[in-house]
Amino acid sequence: MTASDPIARAHAMPFGSVIMGDQVALRLWAPLADAVSVELDGGEPVPMDPMDDGWFEARVPGAAGLRYRFVLPDGTRVPDPASRFQPDDVLGPSEVVDPHAYRWSDGAWQGRPWREAVIYELHVGTFTPEGTFRAAIDRLDHLVDLGVTAIELMPVGDFGGDRNWGYDGVLPYAPDSAYGRPDDLKALVDAAHRRGLMVFLDVIYNHFGPEGNFLPLYAPVFTDRHKTPWGAGINYDDEGSRWIREFVIHNTLYWIEEFHLDGLRLDAVHGIVDDSPRHLLDELAERIRAAVPDRPVHLVLENEENEAERLARRDDDPVTYTAQWNDDVHHVLHTAATGENAGYYADYRGKTDLLGRALAEGFAYQGEEMPYRGSARGEPSGHLPPTAFVAFLQNHDQIGNRAFGDRITDKTPAEAVRAAACVCLLSPQVPLLFMGEEWAARQPFPFFVGFEGDLADAVREGRRSEFARFPEFQDPEQRERIPDPVAEATFRSAKLDWSDLDREPHKGWHDWYRRVLAVRHAEVVPRLAGLDGHGAAYEIVADGAVAVRWRLGDGSTLHLHCNLSPAEAAGFPEQPGEVIWREGRADGPDGVLGPWSVRWSVSQAG
Structure with missing residues (x-):
């Protein structure tokens, strides 16, 4: 086989569905259930065979396209937690997918070194009018021309409803059907690689979403030993934690191997609490690097605690994690450009020493007390190379977690934005842009979900309460103006209008970003090889x-x-x-x- 021959890729799953000739093997870990059956294409449930250690298995006639649900002793029908596809959303049946059916054309792809990364974060549902994986392919040439070398997809694991940021996912192996089928995501990755673009995926292992999470009914997924912002912690270190850890680790391997991704961004890892002798994050990184030794895989953290030790290097290579999103750089640049000092910005506004320190050393706070936060944060980081940090002026959080989802260009003078942006884009830290930033998109990126009923009401009220502590929203009338997160109109307001690229001032902004990134690739990137700390x-x-x-x-x-x-x-x-x-x-x-x-x-x- 040559590098140009079509290739099939599949991750060897110890659970879920596996096609075996004219049969499908189905496996479920359900130690809290006395018995489990499986319902095939809506027929009568078929008992599954109990196995050791809480496993149940059934081998049934079938092939790709077979739809199935597991049936618990009380009659509750649940999807496969390792489902590769949910055609009817999180409450519907799972569909058997043949991972070998997609024939890859990127056999020559060997990835790119991290120092070349210019990352473009995007939300599949709002990146294009169609909001699909296939539609995103048509915009890849724009990104290449801009100077982007990697796209980072916000989470795509199946979530309840037809719209969501992605952080409410409950079936982490199934690309959400709102965006297309698994082969459509593979086609996007394939097309990106043909253009020299890396593809990263944002993944969530600190919590599960609120709709369609049936796991606690049959497995000890949560533990009262740990508390997180989302409730009880996921059980990574208590009784029964082995297969929960394996579920997560295999999920990372699944994305890297079966979807040929170049890296992952791990969301809010400070919410992954693990007191076991080997922390999940360490085991996860080790397993990935051992499984994929022949091409670079870039693992990026979001970590509120700013733990420099997780970014350690050995002979210029990351020991475990490649880099971390650097909120400190964002905060010092944002407060300088906008003058804002509400909320957590109070710890950064007007502190020029933090500006210099974040640019030179990575973390602005390295163990000092933060007044607004009310505690110390961070570890010394000057020994790390600048490429251990991802710098940005905008991202989904820093836009979408504002009450109105407004972008920095909406209210900030253009000269201030350009000054801050060129600091970010030409720094030795790895730059990230948020979709539409390169043309100062007019569209906001507000928080949105597609929940209904009581859950929708809870999200709506929670969102308004969240902003009640900000001075500008202490007026109840102001709070009522916050976009309704469950309204379809809020979601549609975030869809990029690509026609703006043809008119000013957006055309001028786009040209400016292209020129700055061209300088980065010509003058900065070639000098980053061998970069170290201090x-x-x-x-x-x-x-x-x-x-x-x-x-x-x-x-x-x-x-x-x-x-x-x-x-x-x-x-x-x-x-x-x-x-x-x-x-x-x-x-x-x-x-x-x-x-x-x-x-x-x-x-x-x-």
């Missing part, structure tokens, strides 16, 4: 103004002089080397930068 320093010049320098992997030095304030700043040190980007009034007298001005330069070694 190679950066910063100096506070004035309020909102810093000078930062990084020693890069080829021995050169990258210099940043930035004034993220509305006033002129003087006192910058001499900036050596060749200037690679200017923003604002950055070419005036030595040592002076105008308001919202940035200058990047590179000096060679020696």
Whole structure:
């Protein structure tokens, strides 16, 4: 077989459905059930054979397309927790899928090194008018032309209803049918690889969504030993935890092997509480890296605790995790550009030392007490390479968790946004853009779900209560203006309008982002190979103004002089080397930068 020959890929699943000739083997771990049956295509339930350690198994006549549900002793019908597809949503039957049916054309794909990553986060349902995996393929050439090298899909695991951010998933192996079938997602990955684009997926292992989660009826999925923001913690360390850990680890391997993904972003891992001798996160990373030794797999964390130890390196390679989303960089850039100081922004607003530290060392807080948070946060991180951090000016959280889902370009002067954005995009940290950012999209990205009934009411009221603590929403009339998260109109308001690319000012913004990213690929990325830690320093010049320098992997030095304030700043040190980007009034007298001005330069070694 040559690299161009069609390839079939499948992950070996120890549970779920497996096609075996003219039969299908079905396996379910249900230690809390005395007996389990399986209902095939709506027929009479067929008893499953009890096995050791709480397992039940049945081998039934069938093939791809067979629909089945497990039946518990009380008659409750439940989907397969390892279902590969749910054609009728989370409450309907599971469908047997033949993973070998899709023939891949990306046999030559060997991935890309992390230092080349420019990530584009997108929500499949709102990225295009159609909101499907197949429709997203038509926009990949736009991303390549922009300078993006990786797309990151917000979670696609099956959730209740026909619209959702994805963080309410309950069947983590089944791509949601609102976006298409599993083969449609594979086609998107295949098409991305043909264009040189990596594909990452956001996955959630800290909780399950509220609708369609039947797991506690037959398995010890939760434990009272641990509490999380979503309730009882998932059982990763209590009695019966072995197969729950395996369920999650196999899910990561399933995405990487069967869907040929290049990496995963693990959501809110501070909510994964595990007191066992080997933390789930360590075992998970080790298993993935052992299973896929022949191409780079990039594992990225979201971690409120800013644990630098999880980003450790050995001979320039990550020991476990490749990088972490750097909220600190976002917060210092956002507060500088917007002047906002409500909520958690109070811990960052006006603190220029944190701006310099986050850019130079990764984490702004490295164990210090945070007044608004009310506790200490973070660990020393200056020993890590800048590429251990993902930097962004916008993402789904920082837009969508605002009351109205408004983007930074809605109310912030363009010159302030461009200054902050070029700091982010040309930094040695790995940049991430949120869909539509590159043309200053007019569409908001509000929180939305497709729940109904009491659950919809609970989400609606919870959303309004969440913003009651913000000063601008203490007025009940203001709170009533918050978009209804369960209304279809709220979801539709988030769909990108691609026709804006053809009109100003969006056309100009798009051109600006393309030019900045071209400079990144030409001047910064080639110098990141061999980059290590302890190679950066910063100096506070004035309020909102810093000078930062990084020693890069080829021995050169990258210099940043930035004034993220509305006033002129003087006192910058001499900036050596060749200037690679200017923003604002950055070419005036030595040592002076105008308001919202940035200058990047590179000096060679020696």
